[in-house]
Amino acid sequence: MSALLIAEHNNKELKPFTLNAITAASQIDEDLHVLVIGHNLDEVAKSISQIPNVKKVIQIDNEIYENYLAENFASAVIKNAENYSHIVCSANTFGKNLMPRIAALLDTSQISDIIKVISSDTFLRPIYAGNAFATVKSNDKKKCITIRPTSFDPAPTSGGSAEIVKVDAGEANSNIKFIKREEIKSDRPELGTARVVISGGRGMQSGENFKLITAVADKLNAAIGASRAAVDAGYITNDHQVGQTGKVVVPDLYIAVGISGAIQHLAGMKESKVIVAINKDGEAPIFSVADYGLEADLFEALPKFLEELNKLNTIQK
């Protein structure tokens, strides 16, 4: 049998994390097909067909799929699921919203957020905010799996030439209506894929003070993250939250500023390659995961940090 991966996109481009999910899915089964559902999708389908790991692209194009409503997507996936042993998607808000609906309709116990493929039925996944790793084996005939994208490398995007098959749309659910999306646009690297992330916490004291973070982020070409406390306090919008109930990031360099290091925050960043913590409380738990801890007042340390960075002329972008 083959694996079916559900692509995430914005009707114009493939979302980068789909590439990581493709890597994981092709570790599960080399005969990987990608299902792309949306509206006016030809470009997206074409770009998927060029990914060497992909053997076939199934495109379902209809205006009812314009806003990715899980109710409509799930029935479209079910209609096309018959010949597949695995249905796979990345574990971000798109996949989290969608996959359990598919799994329930297939009477399958979903395995969420895997970080390693051990075999085609056995996977590693974090539980308890990453405080334990569970090796789990699915005994369902059809397996529904979501993938933690940061645990897999992105698949190459060119060199392939899979066939694209168009299939008919399913029914639209009349009990749900999309109203609007407030997408926060920025020129910065995306939080999930950035090489450097600098995050601020409650210690920042205000949204205004985040300009200290922004200045360093500009210099390092970094994405900006935040703790839940900083988001809750309104210093910054929810799409920046890192942690158990936010985003998971694995950059080469993570700089935590004015963040205490609660386990729920660590769940989202402790796999980062190098961690820096700037905190005035020497006992803060963040220091226990930091490669380099600086016990200092952030309002003095951040401007100084920027000044020192400016002295270097070799910062890699």
Added chain:
Amino acid sequence: MKILVAVKRVIDYNVQVRVKEDGTGVVTDNVKMSTNPPDDNAIEEAVKIKESGKAKEIVAVTVGEEKAQETVRKALAVGADRGIHVKIDGIIEPLAVSKILQKIVDKEKPDLVFMGKQAIDDDCNQTGQMLGALLNWPQATFASKIEVKENSLEVTREVDEGLETIEVNTPAIVTCDLRLNEPRYASLPNIMKAKKKPIEQINASDLGVDTNSRIEVIKVEEPPKRKAGIKVANVEELVQKLKNEAKVI
């Protein structure tokens, strides 16, 4: 309007979870347990809707062992009217929970089911969406704002890109984010009153649903530990280390 709220008993979020030496799971003996945090937000929202006159009754339901009743009791203390405890021992997967909840929905016929977006023990983030599929109801997941309308809800959802607003007709499933509201504390008089509110006990085995595990837990282990880092004396040293030792800038 009637609102059913699903609450789960989990290890308290402040507890440092420890893995059992035999690799079968995590230590739960003598560990503080609480209601799954976003389930408190689900209850709070239901109570607020009732207080605004838009709901008549709130029923809190939990699925789990004998002691899981505590979470229902707590929901009653902050404003739920009555409780249901579906008794079942051992670990129960979201698919089975959603099948049990489907039976409870068939019996109670609520207009809305409120739940948490994610249980902080299994971190599955599945049950609400599964229940939505089984009932063929629309779902509003990761809700951070809810506006009750005539026969629908307008819900703001937290998604990776920012915020999204959808409208779902009732009956519907809502899964709640922690930012939805600020859960209240139960006052002592309300805790006393809650002791008199009814909790119906149902044995899961009487519901006629398949609750068998489909997923085998082969082992549970500690995640790899990070090696200890160092403290730097000042910003200059930090920048030097990042440049020359870690080579990340």
